[in-house]
Each structure stands twice: as structure tokens, then as C-alpha cells.
Amino acid sequence: MSDKGEYKRDQNYLPDRITADGRDGWPVEPGRxxxxxxxxxxxxxxxxxxxxxxxxxxxxxxxxxxxxxxxxxxxxxxxxxxxxxxxxxxxxxxxxxxxxxxxxxxxxxxxxxxxxxxxxxxxxxxxxxxxxxxxxxxxHRSGAPELYPEKLRDEIDDVAQKVFTDVNNAVYQCGFARSQEAYEHSYRKLFTCLDWLSDRLANQRYLVGDTITEADIRLFTTLVRFDAVYHGHFKCNRQKLTELPVLWAYTRDLFQTPGFGDTIDFAQIKEHYYVVHKNVNPTGIIPLGPDTAGWLTPHGRENLGGRPFGDGTPPGPPPAGERVPELA
The missing domain is CATH 3.40.30.10 (Glutaredoxin)
Incomplete structure (x- = not known):
């Protein structure tokens, strides 16, 4: 936490990598x-x-x-x-x-x-x-998509960094702010970026290029939690995702793509935020809403073209032990 009440994420992680050549002592090995x-x-x-x-x-x-x-x-x-x-x-x-x-x-x-x-x-x-x-x-499976294609990496990195700073982390900075000034700064940063993303995605289906990339995955995991958690719990309440037409359609498009929505468990998401963050929600009461039925409604984004998996194919169903509850 800064002296102005701004939440500061500790980004010092264990830096070792699992690589094909094992240069950090951790070679890629199946089952290891x-x-x-x-x-x-x-x-x-x-x-x-x-x-x-x-x-x-x-x-x-x-x-x-x-x-x-x-x-x-x-x-x-x-x-x-x-x-x-x-x-x-x-x-x-x-x-x-x-x-x-x-x-x-x-x-x-x-x-x-x-x-x-x-x-x-x-x-x-x-x-x-x-x-x-x-x-x-x-x-990789046969038909695996290129999520980080070499020719687009600079652009993916640039977009992903902006998304991290101004969306992924900004929602936490709103929610964990300890001063009005810090909260308002993060709130404005967040919604300025959401407006920028809406403009960028108004006429293109995905963030970078015409296929799903790492950048889309990084944005999706915040947007899919927005109305369930960040809008109310973290006071990110200028608008709900469902009130941002481009981003709502974009996120539904990804949600309905194999590999995205079939990883989402809204009940666990809400339980985590509303129970663990006692400083934000001291009662630990978990809200019943919002209604999740809209996630499966038509999005119309296919009219923008693009190919979700490029030259690849969709993944098969999740393994039995990894399936999440289906939306009602």
C-alpha cells in the first residue's frame, strides 16, 4: 500500500521457468x-x-x-x-x-x-x-492454435501490458484503495481503458490480429468477473459489463468459445471474493446475482470475421474431473 492509499501488487515471483532445454534446471517433461x-x-x-x-x-x-x-x-x-x-x-x-x-x-x-x-x-x-x-x-495437441505468434508478439505484449495495468490490476486498485483519491484515480484509469478497448474492438473481433491470442485471454478473465464481483464488490460501478455493448458482446463471444466459458465457475468466483475479502465485505454475505443466462445469448461478433483458432481447431471437452457446472 502506498502512502497515498493506493494498492501496490507484489510482483516478485519465483522466476524459474520450465523450458524445452531445461536451462533453469526444469526441463519440459510429460507428467512431471x-x-x-x-x-x-x-x-x-x-x-x-x-x-x-x-x-x-x-x-x-x-x-x-x-x-x-x-x-x-x-x-x-x-x-x-x-x-x-x-x-x-x-x-x-x-x-x-x-x-x-x-x-x-x-x-x-x-x-x-x-x-x-x-x-x-x-x-x-x-x-x-x-x-x-x-x-x-x-x-501441443494437433490443431492447437498459435496464441503467441512470433510476428505479433510486440503488439500482443504492448496490448497485454496496458490491459494488465489499466484493467486486470486496476480493478483491485479500486477495490483495495485506502483513500478516496487513490480510488478515484484507479476508477478513472479503468474506465478510460475500457472505453479504449471498446473503440478498438468495435470493428475487429479480437484484440490483435484476426485470431484469439494471449491478449484476449488476459482481458477475458477480468471481464468475465466484472458484473459478478468487480462492479459491486470493488466499486467499479460506472457501468456494468452488460451496459458496455461492444465489450459485453466480445466477452460473450469468447465465453461461448470452447476453452473459455467451460473454465468458469461463477459460484466459486463469488465465494472467493465476498468471503475472503473481509476488509471489503465484513459480513461475508455472497450475493445471489447477477443472472447468468445472458452469457449464452447470441453476440453477433462472427459478423466481424476472424477465425477463433486460426488454422487450428477447437479443443475437445474438458476431462470429466475438470468440468464446471453448466449455466442454468
Whole structure:
């Protein structure tokens, strides 16, 4: 927290990378690593989507923590006996402490964990998804899309950085602000960027190029949570997503694309934010709304052209143990 009451995200993550050549000591190997996520977390949601789109499920298993955590970190309370069935741990912090018994920073998802040693490899969420696209190529499914095409990387990076600063992180800066000045600054930054995104997407289906890229995935995981959480809980209330015609249609388009909406569990999302953030919602009451039926209504974005997966194909259905509840 800054001296002006502005929320400052700790971005010092474990920097190791899992790479094809193993230069950090962690070579890509099928079955060796476990991706630990939580359905509630937008940063983890990115990794879940990328893994689905690239078809890495057979070589990269996934552990799913429950939506509520305490100061001791995310726990595997959704699993039988409250333990991850592969790692055998109750809380993600155990993997961090295996790596460093005095680990001083936040225990965050997503995280790659080395199954043989039980140690966390990295929790650098931004690099993790890029590496899944560029370092795990030997294990991509046939028809996997190019989410980070080399010729578009500079533009993807530029757009993704703006989205991180002014949307992904700005909603938290609104919600966790400790002064009126800090809140209003973040609020204006957020909606200025949403207006910019609306203009950019008014005549093109995706953020960069004519296919889904990493930039779209990074924006989607915030927008899909907007009305359920950020509009009310974090006071991002100039408009709801459903009142922003271009962005509402854009997000529905992605939601209805295989690999996106089938990773979203609105109940877990709401439980996490409204229960864990006691400083924002001291009662812990979880709202019943909003109605989710609109997510499956026609969006019309196909009229802008574009090919969701480029020369690739949609992913198949999620594995049975990874399916989320269908919308009513």
C-alpha cells in the first residue's frame, strides 16, 4: 500500500521457468509437473484456458484449490480428505516451503509444482502462459492454435501490458484503495481503458490480429468477473459489463468459445471474493446475482470475421474431473 492509499501488487515471483532445454534446471517433461490453480482466481484462470486450448491435459496435470483461503494459503478442500491427490498436500504453501522453508512472499496461484520433489517451480503467472505456448510445443495437441505468434508478439505484449495495468490490476486498485483519491484515480484509469478497448474492438473481433491470442485471454478473465464481483464488490460501478455493448458482446463471444466459458465457475468466483475479502465485505454475505443466462445469448461478433483458432481447431471437452457446472 502506498502512502497515498493506493494498492501496490507484489510482483516478485519465483522466476524459474520450465523450458524445452531445461536451462533453469526444469526441463519440459510429460507428467512431471502439476499446474495448481483456483477457479476463483483470474490469474490462474489464464493458465487453465491456455492449457485447454493447447491440449496439454495429458502431459500437465491440474490441481484445483478451493475458492476460500486464509493467511496460510490456498487449500485443497475440494479434494477427498482435503489433500491434493497427486501432491499429497493440504495447502499450496507446503510446496513453497519445500522450495524455501523461509519463503517470505505470498503463496499464489497459478503455480507449477515439480511432482517428484514436491517443490514449487514458479508462480510467475505472466511467463507461465507464454511458456506453455512456446516451450511446450512438442506436446501441443494437433490443431492447437498459435496464441503467441512470433510476428505479433510486440503488439500482443504492448496490448497485454496496458490491459494488465489499466484493467486486470486496476480493478483491485479500486477495490483495495485506502483513500478516496487513490480510488478515484484507479476508477478513472479503468474506465478510460475500457472505453479504449471498446473503440478498438468495435470493428475487429479480437484484440490483435484476426485470431484469439494471449491478449484476449488476459482481458477475458477480468471481464468475465466484472458484473459478478468487480462492479459491486470493488466499486467499479460506472457501468456494468452488460451496459458496455461492444465489450459485453466480445466477452460473450469468447465465453461461448470452447476453452473459455467451460473454465468458469461463477459460484466459486463469488465465494472467493465476498468471503475472503473481509476488509471489503465484513459480513461475508455472497450475493445471489447477477443472472447468468445472458452469457449464452447470441453476440453477433462472427459478423466481424476472424477465425477463433486460426488454422487450428477447437479443443475437445474438458476431462470429466475438470468440468464446471453448466449455466442454468
Amino acid at each position: 509437473y502439476r499446474l495448481v490453480v483456483a477457479r476463483a482466481c483470474p490469474w490462474a484462470n489464464r493458465a487453465v484456458i491456455v492449457r485447454r486450448l493447447l491440449g496439454l491435459e495429458p502431459v500437465l496435470s491440474m490441481g484445483i484449490a478451493g475458492p476460500v483461503h486464509d493467511e496460510r494459503s490456498w487449500s485443497f478442500d475440494l479434494d477427498p480428505g482435503g489433500r491434493d491427490p497427486v501432491l499429497g498436500i493440504e495447502r499450496l504453501q507446503e510446496a513453497f516451503f519445500k522450495r524455501d522453508p523461509d519463503y517470505p512472499r505470498g503463496i499464489t496461484v497459478p503455480a507449477f509444482v515439480d511432482i517428484p520433489s514436491g517443490q514449487v517451480v514458479t508462480n510467475d503467472f505472466a511467463q507461465m502462459t507464454l511458456d506453455m505456448s512456446t516451450e511446450w510445443t512438442a506436446y
